[in-house]
Amino acid sequence: MGTLLIKNARSIVTMDEERRVIPGGSLYAIGQEIVAIGTDLPYKDADTVIDAAGMIVYPGLINTHHHLFQTLTRNLPLAQDCTLFDWLCTLYDIWRNLRAEDIYISAAVGLGELLKTGCTTAADHFYCFPNGASDELIDEEIRAAAELGIRFYPTRGSMTLGRSRGGLPPDEICQSDEVVLKDTQRVIETYHSDDKFAMVRVGVAPCAPFNVTSELLKESAAMARSYKVRMHTHLAETIDEEQYCLERFGMRPLDYMEQRGWVGDDVWFAHGIHFNDDEIRLLGSHSCGIAHCATSNMKLSSGVFPVHRMLDAGVRVGLGVDGSASNDGSNMLAEARVSYLLHKLAHGPNSLRAEEVLALATRGSASVLGWEDAIGSLEVGKAADLFMIDTRRMEFAGALFDDAALPIIVGMSRPVDMTVVGGKVVVRDGKLTNVDETRVAAEAQAAAARLLNEATLRTKINYRMARQAGQRIAR
Structure with missing residues (x-):
């Protein structure tokens, strides 16, 4: 050594x-x-x-929520001024063209930027598996992380509820429950280590209530607990999500997830903006974690995370940069500063002090990931x-x-x-120190251009130039 x-x-x-x-x-x-x-x-x-x-x-700073594949779809005019659901529908048409080499290069860019901004451990939520692409796409992220030398916490995500079944994403980027569960098992058995100083740990992460089946949620929770790995998903990010759950399931998002086994000290949610007081108390009583993603929440006009109520209730809170397409960067120090300023604006001068924000990005994030014994x-x-x-x-x-x-x-x-x-x-x-930044940047930009060109040819929308909301749904 x-x-x-x-x-x-x-x-x-x-x-x-x-x-x-x-x-x-x-x-x-x-x-x-x-x-x-x-x-x-x-x-x-x-x-x-x-x-x-x-x-x-x-x-080292610890990033508790990211979507590295989105690094190739940053600063798109068509996706700059949307709420979450419109933003997703715009980008789904681009992401359906992702290839294995795109996943590797997007991870190299995103993880590289994280390292250059003080982040030493990154969790990623990878959920986009287009038809015809390899099922082993998450392996490409793990390969990139190993080459760069960052401590990595990939979570095997999924979308199984496509538009034909009442979900949000197109069917072409969804998988069956059976395929998801089989590959999740493979990823855990191949890569997860519970060693204190592991360089890779793996989590189980169906994407969100509006794009996976109820059965997958229950079976994913059972699998995660059988392997003693952690569970992650998006929840309570927007009012649209809340309305979707009320209309489709007859209950609020957290009630729905709790019924499917998704509450516990081995669970962390991304965003958590729209929980009510009773739900926050429930989260705290079970020591659930939340990845707070201030920049993304601000860009998508999702709302302001109730950080003080969360901390007072005993909820574990860490920071995340979220996907590069809703943050347009992977800068952990910038994320911490934005969080500091946002809560000063929203909650007054006695809100989080700078040192407390640094604590969220280090100790808090380590707690969210259940890794307090080694990092933070x-x-x-x-x-x-x-x-x-x-x-x-x-x-x-x-x-x-x-x-x-x-x-x-x-x-x-x-x-x-x-x-x-x-x-x-x-x-x-x-x-x-471990990769050629110039090469990585050039390859990533070429991949991004190809993705946009392919989406433009299929949909007849100019993703480079279009800005008007009406153009999002024109086909």
Whole structure:
């Protein structure tokens, strides 16, 4: 096992129970594990030695919700000014052309941006399996994550309720319940590890109540619990979803999911904006988790997440960037800052402090993923997952008074200086160390152009140029 020594940092922001900030701190790791942190450590050498003079060291950020395949459909004029259901229907026609190579390159771009913005662990919700494409698409994401060196938590998603059966997505991007369950089992058995320092853990993740069958929800929950893996889905994101569940099932979204086994400390939902007080108390009593995705919620006009009521009720809350097509980026530091500002606007000056938002993006997200023993803070026995920023940059001049709050309050105008995952440097001087960024960017843009061209030929809609809402439904 390799060793890592980070020495002479301006400070180490640990985010441990005491929220210690260690001026002049150093950190020593053997393999993935931190074995010493503090000042005047007895270690003078290591396989990798980093002189962190002028640097602040932070625990790696943890992204609890993403759709990496959407990286290829960002900044589309036709999908810029929609609510969720219109936005989905617009993009389904593009996503039906996805190929295995698209999944790999979109994951490389999205995960690369996450690493460059301080994220060391990423959960992804992959649910789009077009007819004719490989059933093993999630494997391409896992391959990309391994090459980049990020800790990865893919969740095998699914859509099985197409338009012909009353669902939202076209039938061409839906699978049968049987196919989904068989492949979910394969993915768990092939990739999931419950090792404390695993580089891959797997979750079970039917997409949403409006695009999977009731039977799949129940059987997915049973499978997840038989393998002792976690469960994830979208819930309470929009009023449209709530209305759909009331009309189709005669009950609110959480009632529907609870009846199908989807409440527990092994469950985390994405968004959770429109839960009422009784539902929030229920979530808290079962220690459910929520991935809060502020930027996506704002872009799609979905609403404001009730963060204080959630935290007060004991709900686990972490941050997620959500899909690149509803965020148009995979920037975890930007997501944290947007969350901070949103709640100041929505809830007043006594809302979340910057350090509390950093806690949501680290400790909170680790709790949502059930991974508190290894990630979320910098302390002995946990993973050497961290990022570093150089405070000698011009953009930080006049701002060096609160190291824990700095990247949230001031923001980051460029990538972090260094990211370390499991004791290995994966971003150095703001650049990825394990892949050629220029090659990845070129291949991704070519794939994105092909997807739009194929969708335009089939639907006669110019996805590059069309903006009017009426053009979304013209065929």
